Amino acid sequence: MAHLEQLDQYFKEQRDTHLEELNEFLRIPSISALSEHKADMQKAAEWLVQSFDAAGLENVSIDETDGHPVVYGDWLHAEGKPTILVYGHYDVQPVDPLELWDSPPFEPEVRDNKLFARGASDDKGQVFMHIKAVEALMKQSGKLPVNVKFLIEGEEEVGSPNLEKYIRENKDKLAADIIVISDTGMQGPGQPAVCYGLRGLTGVQIDVKGAKGDLHSGLYGGGVQNPLHAIVELLASFRDKEGTIAVEGFYDNVRELTEEERAAYEALGFDEEALKEEIDVPALFGEKGFSYLEQTWARPTLEINGLFGGFSGEGIKTVLPSEAGAKITCRLVPDQDPDEIVEKLKAHIEKHKPAGVTVTVTEFDKGKPFITPFDHPAIQAAGRSYEKVYHVPTAYTRGGGSIPIVAAFDEILELPVVLMGFGLSTENFHAPNEHFHLENFDQGLRVIGDYYYEIESFSKEELKK
Amino acid sequence: MAHLEQLDQYFKEQRDTHLEELNEFLRIPSISALSEHKADMQKAAEWLVQSFDAAGLENVSIDETDGHPVVYGDWLHAEGKPTILVYGHYDVQPVDPLELWDSPPFEPEVRDNKLFARGASDDKGQVFMHIKAVEALMKQSGKLPVNVKFLIEGEEEVGSPNLEKYIRENKDKLAADIIVISDTGMQGPGQPAVCYGLRGLTGVQIDVKGAKGDLHSGLYGGGVQNPLHAIVELLASFRDKEGTIAVEGFYDNVRELTEEERAAYEALGFDEEALKEEIDVPALFGEKGFSYLEQTWARPTLEINGLFGGFSGEGIKTVLPSEAGAKITCRLVPDQDPDEIVEKLKAHIEKHKPAGVTVTVTEFDKGKPFITPFDHPAIQAAGRSYEKVYHVPTAYTRGGGSIPIVAAFDEILELPVVLMGFGLSTENFHAPNEHFHLENFDQGLRVIGDYYYEIESFSKEELKK
Numbered sequence: 004m005a006h007l008e009q010l011d012q013y014f015k016e017q018r019d020t021h022l023e024e025l026n027e028f029l030r031i032p033s034i035s036a037l038s039e040h041k042a043d044m045q046k047a048a049e050w051l052v053q054s055f056d057a058a059g060l061e062n063v064s065i066d067e068t069d070g071h072p073v074v075y076g077d078w079l080h081a082e083g084k085p086t087i088l089v090y091g092h093y094d095v096q097p098v099d100p101l102e103l104w105d106s107p108p109f110e111p112e113v114r115d116n117k118l119f120a121r122g123a124s125d126d127k128g129q130v131f132m133h134i135k136a137v138e139a140l141m142k143q144s145g146k147l148p149v150n151v152k153f154l155i156e157g158e159e160e161v162g163s164p165n166l167e168k169y170i171r172e173n174k175d176k177l178a179a180d181i182i183v184i185s186d187t188g189m190q191g192p193g194q195p196a197v198c199y200g201l202r203g204l205t206g207v208q209i210d211v212k213g214a215k216g217d218l219h220s221g222l223y224g225g226g227v228q229n230p231l232h233a234i235v236e237l238l239a240s241f242r243d244k245e246g247t248i249a250v251e252g253f254y255d256n257v258r259e260l261t262e263e264e265r266a267a268y269e270a271l272g273f274d275e276e277a278l279k280e281e282i283d284v285p286a287l288f289g290e291k292g293f294s295y296l297e298q299t300w301a302r303p304t305l306e307i308n309g310l311f312g313g314f315s316g317e318g319i320k321t322v323l324p325s326e327a328g329a330k331i332t333c334r335l336v337p338d339q340d341p342d343e344i345v346e347k348l349k350a351h352i353e354k355h356k357p358a359g360v361t362v363t364v365t366e367f368d369k370g371k372p373f374i375t376p377f378d379h380p381a382i383q384a385a386g387r388s389y390e391k392v393y394h395v396p397t398a399y400t401r402g403g404g405s406i407p408i409v410a411a412f413d414e415i416l417e418l419p420v421v422l423m424g425f426g427l428s429t430e431n432f433h434a435p436n437e438h439f440h441l442e443n444f445d446q447g448l449r450v451i452g453d454y455y456y457e458i459e460s461f462s463k464e465e466l467k468k
Numbered sequence: 469m470a471h472l473e474q475l476d477q478y479f480k481e482q483r484d485t486h487l488e489e490l491n492e493f494l495r496i497p498s499i500s501a502l503s504e505h506k507a508d509m510q511k512a513a514e515w516l517v518q519s520f521d522a523a524g525l526e527n528v529s530i531d532e533t534d535g536h537p538v539v540y541g542d543w544l545h546a547e548g549k550p551t552i553l554v555y556g557h558y559d560v561q562p563v564d565p566l567e568l569w570d571s572p573p574f575e576p577e578v579r580d581n582k583l584f585a586r587g588a589s590d591d592k593g594q595v596f597m598h599i600k601a602v603e604a605l606m607k608q609s610g611k612l613p614v615n616v617k618f619l620i621e622g623e624e625e626v627g628s629p630n631l632e633k634y635i636r637e638n639k640d641k642l643a644a645d646i647i648v649i650s651d652t653g654m655q656g657p658g659q660p661a662v663c664y665g666l667r668g669l670t671g672v673q674i675d676v677k678g679a680k681g682d683l684h685s686g687l688y689g690g691g692v693q694n695p696l697h698a699i700v701e702l703l704a705s706f707r708d709k710e711g712t713i714a715v716e717g718f719y720d721n722v723r724e725l726t727e728e729e730r731a732a733y734e735a736l737g738f739d740e741e742a743l744k745e746e747i748d749v750p751a752l753f754g755e756k757g758f759s760y761l762e763q764t765w766a767r768p769t770l771e772i773n774g775l776f777g778g779f780s781g782e783g784i785k786t787v788l789p790s791e792a793g794a795k796i797t798c799r800l801v802p803d804q805d806p807d808e809i810v811e812k813l814k815a816h817i818e819k820h821k822p823a824g825v826t827v828t829v830t831e832f833d834k835g836k837p838f839i840t841p842f843d844h845p846a847i848q849a850a851g852r853s854y855e856k857v858y859h860v861p862t863a864y865t866r867g868g869g870s871i872p873i874v875a876a877f878d879e880i881l882e883l884p885v886v887l888m889g890f891g892l893s894t895e896n897f898h899a900p901n902e903h904f905h906l907e908n909f910d911q912g913l914r915v916i917g918d919y920y921y922e923i924e925s926f927s928k929e930e931l932k933k
Contacts, residue, residue: 202686204686204786206784213749214747214748214749215747215748216747218747219869220769220771220773220797220799221667221669221799221867221868221869221870222764222867222868222869222893223747223764223868224764224769224771224799224868225711225754225755225763225764225767225768225769225799225868226752226753226754226760226763226764227747227749227752227753227754228711228749228751228752228753229771229772231771231772231773231774231775232703232707232711232771232772234775235700235703235704235772235775236704236709238697238700238704239700239701239703239704242697244701244822244823246690246693246697282679282680282681282683282688282692283679283680284678284679284692284693284824284825285824285825285826286693286823286824287691287692287693287824288691288692288693288823288824289690289691289692290690295691298690298691299687299688299689299690299691302690303690304685304689304690306685306689306694306696306697306786306788307694307696307697307700307778308685308696308778308779308784308785308786308787308788308789309696309777309778309779309780309785309787309789310696310699310700310775310776310777310778310780310792311775311776311780312774312775313772313773313774313775313795314773314774314795315774315775315776315793315795318832319671319773319795319797319832319833320773320774320795321669321771321773321797321869321870322773322774323771323773324773324774327775328780330778330779330780330784330785332685332784332786334685334686334689334690357709358709358751358753359749359750359751359752359753360749360750361750367783367784368784402686402687403686403687403688403689403690404684404686404687404786405686405786428687
């Protein structure tokens with residue numbers, strides 16, 4: 004474990020310098036969603052270039068896309084050894100409402116060993132750690148144990164609209180053995196987690212149309228279908244009272260949890276009672292026969308995200324509205340296919356179409372679920388690296404959410420994806436007072452550095468998905 | 469029928485004068501909902517006073533209320549004869565959107581024998597006809613065949629918030645044998661109608677609360693109840709697929725239609741196919757075993773008037789909303805009681821409360837249903853007066869809507885209410901380009917004049933409800 008001791012020594016010496024450098028990065032208001040920050044996006048990309056150069060990465064370039072640019076750099080001199088593709092993003096969320104920030108979002112400030120700034124946790128802080136891990140290894144031995152490629156994009160917070168095209172067009176340049184992403188959270192304070200799967204997403208908007216205009220409920224009520232009743236009847240048919248989805252064939256391709264996975268989740272000792280209190284609900288509610296973690300990580304959902312029609316102001320308006328609408332999304336798990344599920348939703352709607360109205364269905368964007376097998380060496384290796392630094396068992400988790408670009412990596416590059424994040428769910432990413440716990444910054448640098456040695460020990464063949 | 473010929477002669481001679489006078493009334497923008505028109509409300513009340521005086525009414529007064537004033541006048545010298553209480557309103561609806569009016573709303577203009585102005589049909593034009601009918605009889609014979617009292621209010625378009633109190637406090641002053649109101653519509657062009665019943669109204673708002681804040685559907689979806697699903701499940705339980713209301717005891721006190729009523733409605737030859745095309749729905753939809761007119765006039769309803777929760781903007785937002793809400797109203801028929809129905813709704817909600825959320829119920833204002841028996845002499849007399857002038861059979865109808873103040877008259881003064889209106893449903897009351905068909909103005913003056921003689925022939929005893 005000599006390399007870990009060396010890394011430890013190095014990061015201790017450099018801590019102040021590193022924090023000052025990270026603050027430079029955080030001071031750039033690279034908000035991808037707001038066009039007035041276009042110049043800041045360029046500035047952040049240039050800051051990365053300079054940082055890549057300093058770390059010893061080569062072939063560093065700012066690659067233009069139809070949106071904000073991608074920054075690339077690599078080091079490919081570990082002949083015969085595996086190649087790690089590191090993905091992250093340098094763009095950040097908007098900062099509204101500004102008045103709720105205790106310190107300005109682009110003036111980083113450390114309070115109570117937490118670094119407060121927009122992007123501190125999501126994702127500049129974590130991107131920075133990867134760069135510094137490379138720099139550390141290069142400074143210490145002039146080389147890396149494995150090959151690396153960095154792909155840091157500027158549009159993650161706006162849905163990565165141009166990245167899939169970039170990946171497709173640069174498939175050879177991006178070829179690697181595994182992909183590592185640090186943009187997810189740990190299981191809790193001091194509890195490292197490797198995330199090996201994410202749910203996919205698909206959805207539809209349902210629009211129900213009755214009469215050509217709103218009708219007076221006195222004059223017409225009782226003799227004409229009410230689009231709100233129609234949509235309620237239709238929506239009620241999607242699930243039973245216990246939350247099981249009643250769409251024919253919905254569960255057909257759901258990959259069952261393995262015994263190992265169920266045991267791993269069980270071992271996390273997730274406190275359902277604490278969650279209940281935290282979000283303040285009278286009871287948790289989900290598919291029978293599954294724990295909360297199983298329900299949210301490994302089971303698909305069908306949720307109404309929005310429902311609208313008629314009068315929503317104060318008091319009463321006796322209207323039979325002309326239209327009603329609902330937005331529905333499904334979280335999908337391996338091996339459900341978003342296109343197939345949409346077809347099943349449509350068939351269900353056709354079958355349960357209420358009388359006296361017309362129903363229109365519009366598809367939303369789709370994202371595939373992703374999974375790297377639980378027992379894949381790159382997953383288990385990440386767990387070991389965490390354990391060497393944190394000295395507690397690593398949680399092997401899945402994410403209930405969807406990161407569409409991860410599914411795109413999975414699909415286009417056909418590589419195992421390792422999500423090893425250092426954030427905490429309490430760190431207000433996307434909200435005022437975003438911050439990053441610096442103990443995870445410190446420990447994470449060491450974990451990442453160690454992971455390069457862990458991966459060095461596998462052949463490219465062993466890492467195949 | 470000498471009196472009808474005399475009236476005819478008189479109204480012909482006075483037509484231009486009458487129209488000019490009505491235009492004066494219509495030029496006053498007496499919009500009760502907008503405080504900037506407070507002075508106009510006073511001006512309209514004063515216009516009525518002057519008009520009452522000119523007609524020969526006595527004891528004319530502007531009676532203050534907590535809102536806009538009531539205008540009262542009477543003529544009580546037909547000793548031993550019945551007394552008719554005429555109710556109407558001098559306030560009008562707002563005029564937005566102004567740009568959709570073909571001529572300014574408060575500059576009356578006759579086009580194609582229709583008088584265009586806000587209030588032309590609802591209700592200034594019809595109030596004016598009652599005043600002129602009295603004036604005609606007074607001018608011709610110096611007296612009226614019956615006693616009359618006029619009660620014209622200024623807050624009908626804002627829900628008559630102060631009138632019930634006024635009626636209660638002036639019960640003796642308003643004592644009469646029947647109440648006549650011209651504020652409803654005819655059955656169609658050239659087709660007079662006497663309306664002898666109206667539905668009542670009651671309702672509740674249902675609010676469903678899940679977690680204390682919106683939740684991410686990826687992180688929590690599948691393990692927490694979604695308030696939108698909860699409310700959909702609850703709302704779906706209120707009706708079956710055929711529109712029959714599933715609330716226990718809901719139909720208990722519904723007064724069944726008599727054979728005479730069903731035959732009378734059937735005889736109207738209502739064209740359901742034409743309605744379907746007019747409002748542009750694929751099919752009509754209502755309680756089995758009842759015609760459209762029966763469904764909307766004599767059967768109760770339960771309708772969702774508004775439904776809201778989650779995201780309603782463009783595209784997708786993967787949220788499990790913290791809250792969802794619905795507004796429900798019921799149209800009630802005799803002898804349903806609004807308070808009892810609300811209790812039944814609450815019991816239903818309690819029984820069908822979905823798991824994992826809290827449900828709150830808030831009551832809306834209530835209005836009782838009203839009915840004057842179909843065969844009451846004052847109803848049948850109104851029908852005869854119409855027939856003498858229109859020369860076609862009168863339709864005996866009910867209204868599907870609710871006029872809360874009518875139920876209040878019914879309840880407080882315990883008098884038979886006769887709704888004899890001269891408007892047409894196509895006359896855009898409450899909308900731009902409100903107008904009044906002048907043939908109904910002309911014929912209506914004669915109908916009202918004749919009705920005084922019709923009522924003269926009954927004893928006060930015969931008119932008891």
